[in-house]
Amino acid sequence: DTGVSQDPRHKITKRGQNVTFRCDPISEHNRLYWYRQTLGQGPEFLTYFQNEAQLEKSRLLSDRFSAERPKGSFSTLEIQRTEQGDSAMYLCASSPSRARTDTQYFGPGTRLTVL
């Protein structure tokens, strides 16, 4: 399977704990995106990488959120001191660099529940 993969698929944590999600993009896709989706809403953009460089961050990405893509391949999204409002589906997507804002290929998502 050469699609975008995310791990874990589900995460339940207690308020105040730190969590880390991983995304493996499609091989040779140099663009990687993180989105957050709450129930009944469409995905909302969080951040974007081109290779290892984080080029854009949403205002939704508070200081408790940090994302990395150290070698320009997989990416991690960490949430520190989780709050109940962080409960959502976290989606990762990747795209090739042929054209700006080309098709984005999404992973299955990580569903976070903060108790």
Add this chain to the structure above:
Amino acid sequence: SQQGEEDPQALSIQEGENATMNCSYKTSINNLQWYRQNSGRGLVHLILIRSNEREKHSGRLRVTLDTSKKSSSLLITASRAADTASYFCATALTQGGSEKLVFGKGTKLTVNP
């Protein structure tokens, strides 16, 4: 904030009927994309239409784009129960060099067998 607004929010039809979903947006775009999402799953890309295109077809899907009205429609012909899902339009913005997609809230389509 979400730019796109899909209409209707929910749509229920019988298998074999056509389903039409509309999307309106607010700012200039580079392209508009439609995605499908089955319950609790990731998004699947359906079709992309660029700002200089007016209509595009892919299998049973037909997408139109009217940049003067800042609107798009997605038509699914001869619907099947397997088409049951939420459908989102996403706009790729031109301002500020942004690479992100801005999604609407989606239309929840139910196709009854």
